[in-house]
Amino acid sequence: MSDAPAIPGYSLHRVLGRGNTSTVHLAVDGEGRKVALKIPHEHTLKVQDAAERFGNEVRLTLKFRHPRLVRGYAGTPFGQQAFLAMEYFPNGALSDQLSQLLTRTLPVENALQILADVASSLTYLHHQGAVHQDVKTQNVYLNSEGHAALGDMGSTYFTSQGGKVSGSPYYMAPEIYHGEPSSSASDVYSLGILMYELLSGDRPFQGNTYEELMVAHLTRFPVALSHTNPQVPRNVSKMAELALAKRVNDRPTADAIRRALLVALGQMPEDEIYEDEAKKPAPEPDKKAGRHGTFPPRTAVRPGDPVPAAPKVEEKRGWNPFKRKK
Numbered sequence: 001m002s003d004a005p006a007i008p009g010y011s012l013h014r015v016l017g018r019g020n021t022s023t024v025h026l027a028v029d030g031e032g033r034k035v036a037l038k039i040p041h042e043h044t045l046k047v048q049d050a051a052e053r054f055g056n057e058v059r060l061t062l063k064f065r066h067p068r069l070v071r072g073y074a075g076t077p078f079g080q081q082a083f084l085a086m087e088y089f090p091n092g093a094l095s096d097q098l099s100q101l102l103t104r105t106l107p108v109e110n111a112l113q114i115l116a117d118v119a120s121s122l123t124y125l126h127h128q129g130a131v132h133q134d135v136k137t138q139n140v141y142l143n144s145e146g147h148a149a150l151g152d153m154g155s156t157y158f159t160s161q162g163g164k165v166s167g168s169p170y171y172m173a174p175e176i177y178h179g180e181p182s183s184s185a186s187d188v189y190s191l192g193i194l195m196y197e198l199l200s201g202d203r204p205f206q207g208n209t210y211e212e213l214m215v216a217h218l219t220r221f222p223v224a225l226s227h228t229n230p231q232v233p234r235n236v237s238k239m240a241e242l243a244l245a246k247r248v249n250d251r252p253t254a255d256a257i258r259r260a261l262l263v264a265l266g267q268m269p270e271d272e273i274y275e276d277e278a279k280k281p282a283p284e285p286d287k288k289a290g291r292h293g294t295f296p297p298r299t300a301v302r303p304g305d306p307v308p309a310a311p312k313v314e315e316k317r318g319w320n321p322f323k324r325k326k
C-alpha cells in the first residue's frame with residue numbers, strides 16, 4: 001500500500017483487492033464517503049494497451065449511469081495520478097462470495113435477482129450502443145439488499161466507434177473464438193454462461209486450455225438448466241439455452257432475458273426508461289396490473305453527461321438514477 005501514489009482528496013485505508021491492471025483500495029473521500037479507489041499498477045501505465053484500457057474504464061464508468069452498473073464518482077484516466085473512485089461494495093466481487101460457498105450455488109431466488117440486475121445493466125448499455133465484453137462473476141458486485149451491479153468497463157466500447165475484441169475464455173461467444181467482431185449478442189452469450197453458473201453451480205463449458213474451451217463453446221450443447229436444477233423455472237431455462245445459441249441471430253436480447261427473469265421472480269417486467277425515451281408522453285397513472293396490483297411508477301434512468309478526457313472528472317452531483325418520471 002505504501003507504494004500507491006497519493007491521490008489528492010482521498011485517504012487510503014486498506015487494500016481491497018488486486019487485479020492484473022490495478023490495486024483497489026478502500027479510501028475515504030473529502031466528504032467522508034467510503035469509496036473503492038482503483039489505482040493502476042506502475043507497469044499498467046507503461047504499457048500503452050493497458051494504460052488505454054484503464055483510461056477507457058475511467059471515462060466510461062463516469063459516463064454511464066444506471067442503478068445496476070457500478071457507479072463512478074471521480075477519476076483521472078491517464079498519467080501518474082490516474083485513478084478511479086467508485087462505489088464501494090463491502091462484500092467484494094460475486095466470484096469471491098461464490099468461492100466461499102461449499103456448493104458454489106446461491107438460493108435460486110437470489111441467483112435470479114442477480115441475473116435480472118445484470119440483464120438490466122446490459123439492456124441499458126446495449127441501448128446506449130455499447131458492448132461490455134467482460135460479463136463474468138469477477139465483475140459483478142452485490143449490495144446489502146442482494147442487488148447486483150456490473151463493473152469493469154475496461155473492455156467496453158461503442159459499436160459505432162469500434163473497439164478491440166476481447167473476452168474471458170469461459171464466457172466468450174463462438175463468434176469471438178472465430179475472430180469475428182463482438183456485439184450485444186456476445187454479451188448475451190456471456191450472460192447465458194452466468195445463468196448456468198449461478199443456477200446450476202457450474203459453468204457449462206469446461207476445459208483446461210484455451211483450445212479445449214474453444215472446442216467446447218463451438219461444438220457442445222449444455223443440458224437444460226431445468227434438468228440440472230428442477231427449481232429453475234422453465235422460461236428461464238429456455239432463455240439460458242437460447243442465450244447460448246451458437247449463431248448470433250438466434251439469441252434473445254438482454255431485455256428479453258431481463259423480462260423472463262423478472263417474471264420468474266414474480267416481479268412486473270416494466271420497461272426501462274432512458275433519457276431520450278423520457279421525452280415520450282407519460283403512461284396513464286394508476287393502471288391496475290392484475291394480481292400484482294398497481295404498477296409502480298417507471299424508473300427514469302439517465303446516462304451521465306459526457307466527460308472530458310482529463311484531468312480529474314467528478315460525477316454530476318444531484319443526479320438520481322432512481323428519480324421517478326413525472
Ligand SMILES: Nc1ncnc2c1ncn2[C@@H]1O[C@H](COP(=O)(O)OP(=O)(O)OP(=O)(O)O)[C@@H](O)[C@H]1O
Pocket residue numbers: 016017018019020021022023024036070086087088089090092093096138141152
Ligand atoms: N467497487 C469495489 N468494491 C469493493 N471491492 C472492489 C471493488 N472493485 C474492485 N474490488 C476488489 O478489487 C479486486 C481487483 O479489482 P479488479 O478485478 O477490477 O482489478 P483490475 O486490475 O481492473 O482487474 P483485471 O485483472 O480484470 O485487469 C476485485 O477482485 C475486488 O476484490
